[in-house]
Amino acid sequence: MGECPDARLMAGGTDLLVRLRHAGADTKPPLILLSKIPELADIIMANGDLCIGSGASFSAIMAHTLVQDHAPMLAKAVGTIGGPAIRNMGTLGGNIITASPAGDSLSPLYVADAQVVLVSPGGTRKIKISEFINGPGKSDIRKDEILTQIRIPLDDGFQSHCFEKVGLRRSLAIAVASFCGRLRFDEDGTVAEARFAWGSVAPTVARSINAENALTGNRLDTKSIKKSVAEATASLSPINDIRASAHYRRTVAGALLKRFLENPQREKKHV
Amino acid sequence: MNKDTHSHTRLEIGKSHPRGDAADKAAGREKYAADHYPENVLWAGAVRAGIAHGRLLAVDVSQAIALPGVITILTAKDVKGSNRQGIIHKDMPVLVDDRILYCGDPVALVVAETKDILSRAIALVRFSTETLPAVFDPESAMAENAPLLHEAMPGNFLMQAEIRKGDAESEFSACDAVVEDEFSTPVQAHGFLETENGVAWQELDGKIVMIVSTQAPFRDRLEIGHAVGLPFGNIRMISPALGGGFGGKDGATVQCLLALAALHTEGRPVKMQWEREENMLAGYKRHACRMRYKLGAKKDGTLHAIHCNLVYDTGAYAHLGGEVMELGMEHAAGPYRVPHTLIEGKCVFTNNPVGGAMRAFGVCQATFAFESMMDMLADRLGMDRLAIRQKNALVEGDENCAGVRMITSTGIAGCLDILGDHPLWRSANNWKQECPPGRKRGIGLASVFNAAGYGGKVRDSAIAKVELSLDGRIIVHSAVTDMGQGNSCAFSQIAGHMLGQSPEFIELRQPDTATAYPSGSSSAGRTTYTFGNALIKACEDMKARLINRAGLLLFIDNDRDLALEPGKVTHGPSKRDVSFTQLASFMPHEDRVCISQFVAPVCEDIPDTAKGFFIAFPHIIFAYGAHLARIELDTATGVITVCDYLAATDGGGIINPSMFDQQIQGGVAQGLGYAMMEDFQIREGKPLTKDFTGYLIPGSLDLPDTISIPFLGHESTGPFGLKGVGEVAMNGPLPAVANAVHDACGVRIFHGPITAEKVLAAMNL
Structure with a gap:
């Protein structure tokens, strides 16, 4: 990213590629494909949080037993996104960065007070989803940051x-x-x-x-x-x-x- | 099916043989026009006006032409012909020479080395315009002092017409119940997967060859020739299988632009393929329609008088707008006996995208209004909704609402009987009572019919050519496009049946004007009917020839014991046979080809009920159907689920039962889209629904499993008793769902589509 400041990060590409379709051939940015980093697709438990990699596809999230057990509404919500082909490509991180008010994965994350983890050469920071997204298509991500993980606190007191x-x-x-x-x-x-x-x-x-x-x-x-x-x-x-x-x-x-x-x-x- | 058993199965009429194109299409081997990328191909694309009404003052191509890789940029002055395309009315410029009448009008044509360069060059073409006041709905277009779109068309009327039978105006006083209301239907897009496209090149002898996704290869030659100034004999059209058409490829789309481009590329092939957004903007659409209805009946439910007024928005150009309106008028009172009818129609120019042909054109608009009115009338009279339809259903010998005597097969009563006997209808009350909390359930009916063929004054003809190839197979040269409806598979089945052949001895060739014979379009429920009739005769000739030539070789002096079997002619008593390859090598080329023509029957006894009609009136053959929808409504959100759908259809005889069902199920699916979500929205002449994100068509989860039941009729003029069923099913879903919604919650929706939002708003009124 440092070497290629014009580049765009692409996760599943289900939003970005559609938007770039109408960009002129001269104005199409280079793409850095996050799908080549397998660690970004991990879904694990850590420190009492359900941690979903930003590159985990909606299909993977829906099918994962940890998500089904600890964040069933997220599993349900991502199952309503697009159709099977889009769910195979689209990712949770992409849905967050797109920051559409209609992003179907987002409301379960808001309700769960989830945090996003952002990594840059300068370090790592965590921020609540509701503070991270601040308008349609707008988030608090900085130019040198990558959204790596979504942390969902386990709170099983809700019936x-x-x-x-x-x-x-x-x-x-x-x-x-x-x-x-x-x-x-x-x-x-x-x-x-x-x-x-x-x-x-x-x-x-x-x-x-x-x-x-x-x-x-x-x-x-x-x-x-x-x-x-x-x-x-x-x-x-x-x-x-x-x-x-x-x-x-x-x-x-x-x-x-x-x-x-x-x-x-x-x-x-x-x- | 196992390939071996398949290959030995003789094709027979009435059997559900697998579609001949199924394996190739499933495996991606079928080559559509869009799959053609000839070597050295160039790309062509239109610069579109972007304004709804104006005058084109100047086009400046200097920046665009300077772009490396741009071959040429053509404007109206490069068009040597009339520069006007159109099926009947030649009113649509290939490239704008003066007036811009809608946003999609092409002002220049760019040809470039690559698709990328093409899109950059299109963006660099500059043009100046003088904006003119525009009209975006028929009411304002008809107003006094409205800007006139076409000089020769005063009042912006493409057509005004009337059907008058009996004395409707005064007979309402003799009715015991009269209902009256206003309805409207939206613009619908065809939504075919393969957008408008083709490739074209000029041969050394000057002839233009085109491979185009088109429903009318033979008529295209006339349209292209007229517009760009080529003798039609110099145009060869090749029409592979289509990735959908539904009427949207009936009439020139890319054809004239492509031919023009090919005239300027020194033999290099040129490809044009519209993007989805271009298809939405510049592709033809189903006409929006506003309908005022008044319907009266006697106490016992006998329909007595109807007065209705239909206004169709045809957009900027004529296309088939007049014919669309005429067909709607001819169907405006449903498949019923109504002694007194006054049906008025207006087809009006506006600066909206162009209305054109689409499956069940004109008819599905009027059916919504009429079948809603039938339920309203039943309610007023306290009658059963099925009974009132059965009571008034047309039977052979009746006059329809246009005054045409029904002398062909008329099976609407039979369709209604199938519906009435079906568990989905008989268990309706129980099913409604089992409704879960928070929901409401309803059942809706619709009687439908749809004319087949072009109608009066338009020659409805097809010519079939059957050839014995040197390798001993029967080649059927189809002359009518297969846009997915399966007509070419039906042709194979007809030829196989007639000639005793199994699939591997039948080869179906898609239309090519160089080798097939002039035939009408793939449209109007006439495709299999007209070509099939021609094909039967051609196959009879071929059969007689093969038997005679085999008799020559076998020294048999009569035909009695000679029979056709797969790949050969056999003589039973002597257990001898002659293979098709032997026969083919024995027969000179012209002897191996049989050609036969068929012209569809026309009305001999035309009533003088219609005024203002130009052509296409009346029709004499109709397919019929009785539809039932069971819906469940979410009372909190208004969301409708169509739980069950039944369509009983009179399509006469059936060549292939599963293809018949597929046509019905496909029609119902497209009809349910029209009923519940499809709504091509336009603001000031510009589409708001620009692509498939905004323009929604139903997916598999939105559709029920549609039960299709044939009414086993027989149309004596049809091939094996067949009538076309490509269109009729499209008409049912909108009124059936509207009637079901009313049955569920007492709310009637008068303006399609029936969205959750409209239902909820009406419920909360």
Whole structure:
């Protein structure tokens, strides 16, 4: 990278190559292929974190037992990305760097408070995903850095999990709205902690602290659910585009939360 | 199937033989036009206008031509012919010479050594324009003082026409129930995998040879010749198998540009292949349509009067817009008896991308409106939705809504009966009751029909050529393109059946105007019907010849005991035979070729119901179908799942049952795309859905397993009783899904496609 400052890093290429297709022949940058570094595709447990290499493909992530055991919503979410061919090529690191608000892998990472690991000649730094991505297509990566790993803290106190995506078709579709949620209940059935994140309804994947707080300390009942959904829909800032209106995106975002809260399918321990 | 058993199987009509092209296509061996990269090939590409309406003032190619590797840059002044292409109306410039009428209009043609240089040169061509006020919807195009797109077309009407039978206006007062509403349908893209492309070169004798992905190789010669100034005898078209067509390759796409390029490259071959984005912008599309309907019936459900008004947006040029509208009008009251009809149509120019032919053209728009109206009427009368359709279904001897007497096979009632007896219909109520929480279930029906053939005044003809090759095989020279629908496989099966042959003794050649004989296009549900009829006659001649020549060699004085078997003619009693190779070496070349023609029947008794029609009216042969969709609706998101789909189809006799089912299933799949997601969006003449990221077509997970059941009819004029079924199934899904949504949640969607967003919004009203 030092020798070739114009070069672009390419992981799976499923976004980058499409974008470069229309670049003039003179303006196409050299590509450095991260897929040639096998270590970047590792999926391991380390220091109590589930560590997913930035080069791990969506297919590999979906199929990995560590992910299925410890981050089942991430496994589910990446399974909704594109179709099999795209999932074989596309990577978690690529999805993060692309930083689309519709990146389907992102909301589970937000809900899990995942961290990204960035390596440069100057050293290594770790940063929370929600602080790393700061706008559509924008992240805090520096010119000399490579995103090497995503660390997902294991937190098995949450009994309920959900990921749901609404697109205009069932495969190869960009989300109109997606939702990831998790709930931790106290023994008396009140909500101890709630975490919600939505895709495609704001410039980045969005959490709604107000919607989460509306439930904390309360039981899930008509009143608390209504409050939480109202807080959520008020906090989101979707746009109109060819796929859907802002109004529909907001409605669906609220509906997905409501559906989760009305039937949270509590599990003793998530599997 | 085991190859050995396969090779000894004689081809027979009515059997599901594997498609003759299946193995090659599955293995990637089939060579499409896009697979041709001749040595020394150059690349051609169009510079497109990018503005919806304007005047082209000047083109400056100086920067582009200076780019190393650019061979030539052509503009309108280089076009020696009329510089106008079009199937019927020649109104579309090969290269703009004055007016730009839509964003995709080509202003210059660049030829370069490589694809990379081509795209750079295209970006360097400069041109200046004067922008003119544009119109983007038919209502504003029809308004007084609207800018006029074509001088010879006042009011921006490509065509205005009317079908009038009985006295609809006054007979509504005699109806017990009248329903009235307005509908619209979106622009649909064909979405074929192989985009418009071809390669062309000029031979030493000056003739142009082209290998093009086209549905109409013979007619292309006329269009190209007229536009670029070549005698059509100097144009040879070769049309390999198509990677999809659906109507979008009926009429010149790359042809005239390629021919023009080939005239300027001193014999070097030139290739042009549109990118997907170019296909979206400059490829033809299904017409958007706005429909106003009023339908009245007697208390017992007998249809009595209909008045409807259809407005089609044909975009910047005519293409087949008038014919599209006419066909929609001819089908505007469904496959039913309606004594009093007033059907008005307008086909209007706008500065939008060009509307053209697409599977079930004109008809699938009107079917949405009409079949929605049938459910609305049934509800008003408190009638069963199937019963009202059965009650009014056309039977032989009836007059259809255009006043044409049905004298050919008319199987809509039979299709509705199949549907009514099917478990998917009979168990409908139970199935609805088993609906999971948070969902709603509904069942929708649609009766459909679709005319076959070109219609009145257009000669609908095909010429089949069958040849015994020197190596002892039967060559069928197809003259109508196979765009994937399987007609060429049907031709092999017909020839094999007629001549007692197994697949290895039949060779199918795709169309080549140098060796096949002039025939119509692959379109209009007429491909297998018309060519198949010609082929039967050619095979009969061939059979008689082979038997006679074998009799000569065997000293047999009559035909009685001579029979055709794979690769030979046998004489049973004497256990002797003559192989095809022996026969071929015995027969001079012209003796080994049989040619026969067929012209499709036309209406002999044309009613005087239609005014303003130019050609293509009326039709006399129709395929019919009864469709049923079972859907489940997510009440939180509006998302629709089509759980089951049934299509009962009257396509007359069947040559190959599995290919028949594939045509129906493919039509339903494309129809469900049209029903639920396909929506080519345009703003100010520019596509918003520029590629397959924005323009969505259904994937396998969006589609149910479609059950196809044939109504076993027989069309006496068809080859082995067949009628074409390529189009009819396309018509059902949009109204069937609309009716199912209404059945599920009481909400009616009047404007296609039926998206989750529209359903949810209507439910929350």
